[in-house]
Amino acid sequence: MKLNWLYIAWRNVGLKKLQTTLSLVLLAFGVGLVSLLMLCEKQLSETFDRNIEDIDLVLGAKGSPLQLILANVYHVDAPTGNIRLSDAEKVMRHPYIAEGIPLAYGDNYRGYRIVGSTEAYTGHYGATVAEGREVEGSFEVLVGDKVAEATGLKVGDEFFSAHGLQDETDVHADKVFRVVGRLEPSGTVLDQLLLCTISTIWEVHEGHGEAVAPEDREITAVLLKKRNPLAVLTIPNTIRDTNMQVALPSIEINRLTQNFGIGMNTLRAIALLIMLISFASIFISVYDNLLARRYELALMRTMGGSRGGLFLLLLLEGGLLSIGGSLFGLVLSRLGLVALAKLLEDKFRYDWSNISLMPEETVLIGLAIFVGLIAASIPGISAVRIDTSRTLSEAQ
Amino acid sequence: MLRTTNLAFRYEEDSPLLTFPDVECPALGQLLLLGESGCGKTTLLHLLCGMLQPAQGTVQINGQALDRMNEAERDAFRGQNVGIVFQKSHFLQSLTVLENLAMPAFLNGATLDKHEGIHMLEQLGIAHKAHSRPRDLSTGEQQRAGIARALIHRPSLVLADEPTSALDDGSTEAVIGLLEAQVSAAGATLVIVTHDQRLKDRFENRLVLTAQYPSV
Numbered sequence: 001m002k003l004n005w006l007y008i009a010w011r012n013v014g015l016k017k018l019q020t021t022l023s024l025v026l027l028a029f030g031v032g033l034v035s036l037l038m039l040c041e042k043q044l045s046e047t048f049d050r051n052i053e054d055i056d057l058v059l060g061a062k063g064s065p066l067q068l069i070l071a072n073v074y075h076v077d078a079p080t081g082n083i084r085l086s087d088a089e090k091v092m093r094h095p096y097i098a099e100g101i102p103l104a105y106g107d108n109y110r111g112y113r114i115v116g117s118t119e120a121y122t123g124h125y126g127a128t129v130a131e132g133r134e135v136e137g138s139f140e141v142l143v144g145d146k147v148a149e150a151t152g153l154k155v156g157d158e159f160f161s162a163h164g165l166q167d168e169t170d171v172h173a174d175k176v177f178r179v180v181g182r183l184e185p186s187g188t189v190l191d192q193l194l195l196c197t198i199s200t201i202w203e204v205h206e207g208h209g210e211a212v213a214p215e216d217r218e219i220t221a222v223l224l225k226k227r228n229p230l231a232v233l234t235i236p237n238t239i240r241d242t243n244m245q246v247a248l249p250s251i252e253i254n255r256l257t258q259n260f261g262i263g264m265n266t267l268r269a270i271a272l273l274i275m276l277i278s279f280a281s282i283f284i285s286v287y288d289n290l291l292a293r294r295y296e297l298a299l300m301r302t303m304g305g306s307r308g309g310l311f312l313l314l315l316l317e318g319g320l321l322s323i324g325g326s327l328f329g330l331v332l333s334r335l336g337l338v339a340l341a342k343l344l345e346d347k348f349r350y351d352w353s354n355i356s357l358m359p360e361e362t363v364l365i366g367l368a369i370f371v372g373l374i375a376a377s378i379p380g381i382s383a384v385r386i387d388t389s390r391t392l393s394e395a396q
Numbered sequence: 397m398l399r400t401t402n403l404a405f406r407y408e409e410d411s412p413l414l415t416f417p418d419v420e421c422p423a424l425g426q427l428l429l430l431g432e433s434g435c436g437k438t439t440l441l442h443l444l445c446g447m448l449q450p451a452q453g454t455v456q457i458n459g460q461a462l463d464r465m466n467e468a469e470r471d472a473f474r475g476q477n478v479g480i481v482f483q484k485s486h487f488l489q490s491l492t493v494l495e496n497l498a499m500p501a502f503l504n505g506a507t508l509d510k511h512e513g514i515h516m517l518e519q520l521g522i523a524h525k526a527h528s529r530p531r532d533l534s535t536g537e538q539q540r541a542g543i544a545r546a547l548i549h550r551p552s553l554v555l556a557d558e559p560t561s562a563l564d565d566g567s568t569e570a571v572i573g574l575l576e577a578q579v580s581a582a583g584a585t586l587v588i589v590t591h592d593q594r595l596k597d598r599f600e601n602r603l604v605l606t607a608q609y610p611s612v
Contacts, residue, residue, distance in 0.1 A: 001494065001509065003499065011491055304472055304474060
C-alpha cells in the first residue's frame with residue numbers, strides 16, 4: 001500500500017473529469033497552434049533558403065520582381081514573359097557575373113514543368129542522377145524524384161508534353177520526350193521538375209511551324225551568380241533599354257515572408273490567447289479543487305501532513321495538467337503539419353516531412369509547464385494557509 | 397498519559413477567554429467529555445491534539461508538552477501519536493477506502509502493510525468495501541472506516557469528536573462498541589467529546605463541560 005504525492009495528485013485530477021478535460025483541451029490547442037506555427041515558419045524558410053542558395057540575381061522579363069523569383073526559382077507562379085537569348089548572353093558575359101544558368105520553359109507533363117537548362121542547373125543544387133544518365137541530346141529528359149513518384153515515369157518511358165504550365169488540353173502530339181534518367185531527391189525545386197536541354201524547348205515550338213531565327217531565340221530567365229558585389233548595382237543599368245529586369249531573390253523573399261508575417265503574427269496572438277485562457281482554466285481547476293477539498297486538506301494536516309506536502313500536492317495537480325496538455329498539443333501540431341503538408345504538396349509541391357522536436361518547442365513546452373505550475377501555486381499558497389481547526393469546525 | 401492544566405483559549409485578541417477544567421486520563425483509560433453545543437467541546441479537542449494553541453495552560457501527551465513544540469513538530473507528533481475520529485468522517489474522495497487507510501502512514505513517512513489494512517477493515521466489518529470509493533459507503537460504514545483510519549497507525553491516544561451524533565441508536569451502539577474494543581485491542585487511550593446523552597452510561601470516567609462565555 002505505497003502512496004505518494006504524485007499518485008494522489010493523479011487521482012485528484014482524474015476525479016474531476018470535465019474540468020480536467022477542459023484544461024487539457026485548451027492547453028493542447030494553445031500549444032498545438034503555437035508549435036504548428038513554429039513548424040510552418042521553419043519549414044517555409046528552410047524550403048525558401050534551400051532554393052535561393054547562391055542565386056544572387058535573377059534575370060528575366062520585366063514585370064513583378066516577386067513573380068519573377070517565384071516563377072523561376074520556385075516554379076510556383078507564371079513567368080513574366082520571355083527574353084531574347086542574345087540580350088541575356090550579354091549579361092551573362094558581364095565581367096561582374098561569375099555564372100549564369102539559363103532557363104527556358106513553357107510546357108508541362110501532367111502539371112509538372114518541363115524546364116530546359118544546362119548541366120549547371122543540376123550542378124548548382126548538387127543534384128545527382130540516381131538512375132539512368134544525364135541529358136545529352138534533344139528530347140531527352142531527367143525526371144525529378146517527386147515527379148517520378150507522382151507520374152510513374154521510369155527510365156526509358158516516352159511521353160508527349162502539353163503546352164502551357166498547368167493544363168493538359170493542348171498536347172504536342174508530334175514530339176516525343178524520352179526519359180533517360182531520374183534525379184536523386186535533393187529537397188529542392190528540382191524534385192518537382194522535368195529537365196531537358198534548352199534547344200529541346202525551342203524545337204517543341206518550332207514544330208508548330210513557327211521557325212525561329214537563331215538571333216530571335218528566347219529563354220525565360222537566367223539565374224545569376226555575381227563575381228563582384230557591384231553587379232547588383234551595375235547590371236540594372238546595363239539592361240535599362242531592354243525588356244529585361246533583374247531581381248534579388250533574398251530581398252523579394254524577405255518581402256514575401258514579411259507579408260506572411262502579419263498573418264502569422266495574428267495567428268500567434270490567437271494561439272497565445274488560447275494558452276492564456278488555458279492557464280486560467282488550470283488555475284480555476286486547481287482552485288476549485290482546493291475549495292471543494294478544503295476539508296480533505298485539513299484532514300491531511302490532522303494526520304501529520306505538512307504544509308509543504310499540501311503545497312506540493314496542488315503543484316503536482318497543476319503540473320500534471322500542464323504537462324498533459326503540452327504533450328497533447330505537440331501531438332496535435334504534428335497531426336496538423338502532416339495534414340497541411342499533404343494539402344500543400346498537391347498545391348505547391350513542397351515536401352514537409354520533418355516533424356522532429358525543435359529547440360524552440362522545448363522552450364515553449366518548458367514555458368507552458370512553468371506557467372501551469374505558477375497558476376497552480378496560487379491555490380497552493382492558499383492550501384498552505386488553511387486554518388486546520390476552523391476548516392474542520394466549519395464542516396461539522 | 398493525557399493531562400491538561402489551567403487550559404484557556406481565545407479565538408481573537410479581544411474575544412472572551414474560554415477556560416477549561418483540567419483533564420486527566422491515564423494510559424489505556426477511557427474518558428467521556430460531555431457538554432452541550434457551544435460549550436467549547438471541539439475547541440478543547442483541537443487544543444488536546446495541538447491543532448490550536450492555548451492562550452494559557454499546557455497540554456501533555458505521554459509526558460510531552462505540546463506548547464514546547466513548533467507547528468511542524470506538533471503536526472508530526474499528532475500524526476504519529478494521535479488518531480482522530482470525526483463526527484462525520486471525511487475522506488479523500490479520489491482514493492479508495494483502503495488507500496485512505498494508508499494516508500496516515502504515508503503522511504508520517506511510513507508504508508501501510510496491505511494485509512494489515514484489510515485485517516483492520518475486517519474487524520470493523522467493512523472489508524468488502526476496501527476498494528470502494530468513500531462516497532459509496534453508508535454513514536455507518538463511513539464512521540467505521542473513520543475509526544479504522546484513526547487506529548491504523550497505532551496511535552497511543554484516540555480522540556473522538558461526536559463520533560455517534562450522526563448515527564441512529566442501533567448504529568451508535570455498534571460503532572461505539574467497535575471503537576471501545578478496537579482502542580482497547582490497540583492499547584490506546586480513548587477520549588470522546590460529545591453531547592450525545594446515549595453514551596453517558598457507557599463510561600465511568602466522565603467530565604461534564606459547562607457552557608461558557610462569561611459576561612464581559
